Amino acid sequence: MKILRMLWQWLKSLFSFNEEEQELETPVPTDKTEDFDTQEQNGGTTDPLPTEKTAGFDTRFLPLPLNLPKVPDESSPLLHYQHFSIAMNPARRMPFYTAVNIDAEGYNRLKSEIPSRKEIGADRWVLDKRIPSTMQVPASFYVNNDFDIGHMVRREDVLWGNTVEQAIIANNDTFHLTNATPQHKDFNRSAQRWKGLEDYALRNARQHNLRVSVFSGCIFADNDRKHRDVQIPGKFWKILVMTKANGEPSATGYIVQQDDLIEDITERGVGFQYEQFKTYQVPIAQIEQATGLRFGLNEHDPMQKMATRGEPVGPSVIDDYEDIVF
Numbered sequence: 001m002k003i004l005r006m007l008w009q010w011l012k013s014l015f016s017f018n019e020e021e022q023e024l025e026t027p028v029p030t031d032k033t034e035d036f037d038t039q040e041q042n043g044g045t046t047d048p049l050p051t052e053k054t055a056g057f058d059t060r061f062l063p064l065p066l067n068l069p070k071v072p073d074e075s076s077p078l079l080h081y082q083h084f085s086i087a088m089n090p091a092r093r094m095p096f097y098t099a100v101n102i103d104a105e106g107y108n109r110l111k112s113e114i115p116s117r118k119e120i121g122a123d124r125w126v127l128d129k130r131i132p133s134t135m136q137v138p139a140s141f142y143v144n145n146d147f148d149i150g151h152m153v154r155r156e157d158v159l160w161g162n163t164v165e166q167a168i169i170a171n172n173d174t175f176h177l178t179n180a181t182p183q184h185k186d187f188n189r190s191a192q193r194w195k196g197l198e199d200y201a202l203r204n205a206r207q208h209n210l211r212v213s214v215f216s217g218c219i220f221a222d223n224d225r226k227h228r229d230v231q232i233p234g235k236f237w238k239i240l241v242m243t244k245a246n247g248e249p250s251a252t253g254y255i256v257q258q259d260d261l262i263e264d265i266t267e268r269g270v271g272f273q274y275e276q277f278k279t280y281q282v283p284i285a286q287i288e289q290a291t292g293l294r295f296g297l298n299e300h301d302p303m304q305k306m307a308t309r310g311e312p313v314g315p316s317v318i319d320d321y322e323d324i325v326f
Helices: 002-014 032-041 104-110 164-173 185-189 194-207 284-291 302-308
Strands: 078-081 084-089 094-103 147-151 180-184 211-219 235-243 249-257 280-282
Touching: 094 104, 094 180, 104 164, 104 211, 180 185, 211 284, 235 284, 249 284, 249 302, 280 284, 284 302
Parallel strands: none
Antiparallel strands: 078 084, 084 094, 094 211, 147 180, 211 235, 235 249, 249 280
């Protein structure tokens, strides 16, 4: 029971967030028009390209080796950054998936030396010039609307390394436009949704010196609502991979949505309808079916083990730690 409670605290933000605990550093909304207009006039970034020799998702970061999944579009660029990698969807100009290693011990070792977000400097979203700008949603898209430029891999997740310099390089890498998706402001900042999941997972990883690998992405649909010629994903998925206290690997999948926050969004038609303000644990096989990606993690997915035993499984609302299947 103690282990379940610890794991629940690590994942609790899937549906809620304890406001009384010390919050992770929260970005202060800026004047998007001024910042993004300036970046657009500059035509992107003059920053150095990510360093390939030391960058990218480490497939052997955990005792369980992980493979980066193949994507449906063979022309999709695979881009490596410090501690994470991104496979781009050229047609949608967003990631098929992101994959990041989170080393809480590596952060704790440096945390007294890592500058604050303010000290590092203003957030500067920049083009990744290794791929055409036409494959990236421009910064100007996010001006004068309710969409945040939402991180898929957060800066906080990659703030670790052998040196402070490495941690800062990783921080800056997360501000490439390849790492962004349009997320409704209430979705991106809500404790009950995306932000809540990430804050609580990271806080508890740091508290227990955990190593975690995380895959994240969008569920793209042909009828996703369009705004300024950009189709907005209505649902996002996340897969968390870790080693449990007994040494067994665990891979769990989750789906969250922003459909209900987007006005006039087209309904998906028949099939299971996710409720408002809910986060669901789902079999990883369901994420694979929705995305066309293959992770090779089904044997480590507790919900898949239930299905193998003939037990009914499906989208499961997370309301308490007893609801999470480990």
